[in-house]
Amino acid sequence: MENFVSMKSLSKSELLHLIKRSDEVANGTSQQQNQTKPLFVANLFFEPSTRTKMSFEVAEKNLGMHVLDFHAETSSTLKGESVYDTAKTFESIGADALVIRHPEKGQVSHIAESINIPVINAGDGAGEHPTQSLLDLYTMYQEFGSFNDLDVLIVGDIAHSRVAKSNAYALQTLGANVYLSSKADWQDETLDFPYIDLDEGIKQCDVAMFLRIQLERHEKKESIESTDYLKRYGLTVERERKMRKHAIIMHPAPVNRDVEIASELVECKRSRIFKQMENGVYTRMAVLEACLKKEEPSYGTHYHTVFTPARASIS
Template sequence: MRHFFSVNQLDEVEIMEILRMAEQLQQKQCAIEQQRFAANLFFEPSTRTKMSFLVAERKLGMEVLDFHQETSSTQKGESLYDTAKTFQAIGANLLVIRHPADDWFHELKDQLSIPIINAGAGKEEHPTQCMLDLLTIYQEFQQFNGINVVISGDILHSRVAKSNAQTLKRLGANVYLSTVDGCKDETLDFPYITMDEAVEICDVLMLLRIQHERHQEVAIDQSSYLRKFGLTKERERNMNPSAILLHPAPINRGVEIDSDLVECERSRIFKQMNNGVYIRMAIITKLLRAWGISYEANTQKREKVVING
């Protein structure tokens, strides 16, 4: 694996290897022996993804190069390609990029001599979020085969929905979608069901916010969305006792989910965030190995591990 642009580039064995590596990293400290630099190039707002990459990189002992779009040369017309090449030229060993274009990585994949991680591509891909969701589900059920997963919310504009739906199906899960008119993605070949149906059949209910910043023609009435389409406390009571709640966040409390349910017993929302650090550590480690930049092998609990450069 030279870059990490999509979960589709991984087979099932590779997916499970990354999940297991992430679990191992939760139990130990790691350090890269030689000085390495990571650059997080975020061209869209982010809290969880950007900060968890930052924590992951620092846990691995990497130096993080500062980048803020609003004060960068992109304000003078510099392209993504030239920004990426600049960071490579000044010594970055790894680029983590989020960009509003759906296919930005196609421009870079054969042009740079350092690994790149896709931290979000427009409406199409969010592979590291998918991987941390997989880890959270696997930790709960120890399998994917036969698990009923419902993804509910703004399906049309969600890169999370696209990455998760296809991968979960490939791993044997039964995937269903639930949304309002105008937010369906007809390119996704999965059945659409109502939220009332969803809560009765799901083992995993993955809620998504309405992405108003991406809507151009469809208007969503937030005042009635929860009652008609969201997870109310009444609907939550109809869920199976073992069913769990996921949400990639940011959460619009009182819109797609009743605020009291965000931290209820079945919620794994903040566990997802924690898992995100270790999934991203695992992906970074796998890429650095592939490029011969570092090697990490010891998995002893709480033992500090030196990653030889």
């Protein structure tokens, strides 16, 4: 794997291999390859981040890599240096890979096409967030063991969410049924997935994934009244009680408590929100290995069903 930029471009076998590799890392059964030369990875974050940046750093250090940290606010970008020239600088001084987050959609893929070392997309505006998607997929795999006909409901600010896009593409590739729910002006009609009523969908889904409101990406700034939003579009205690017995709650975080999800549900028994964060380290280790250590995947033999809930597709 040369780069990791988009879930849309990955095959089912590639996704399953990365999920399996994440599971091996999580369970301590992965075989680490001997590295004769130190590997240097630069984390180029042009946008704020806590979970993604820190979990990448933990993943890199767990793999014995040297982290070249970068702070946009103290870098030469303030002197007018372009993102491309910044990336070329790190390539020139010996970085073996770049992890890039940028507020502009498509910027990361542009860099990946222009330099000669692996590029990993840590989020590009409202474009995609493939490593977040991978950790979400692994969390679902841990729960259900299979994606075939899994009913996944993604709820919230779809139009501005890179997480929604990456997950929708990847889940479709893996055989899941993806449904979207959103207020009308936050829908993204470029995504070819059905929009359904939240109260109907919540009763029938296996996974309910709620999204943060991406106010920083809205062209038209609006004031969100948290109580009203939670009641109309969020996960209330009343809605949670209507979920199927085996269904789980997910959120890419940061969570705005009592806006997208009632605060008491963030750490309830159904919630996998903090499990997602834990899994972010394992899945990012798997991606870094795939991009940097040039491992040859063995596809197909690891994909098994450990639990298949009784369910009917949402209509």
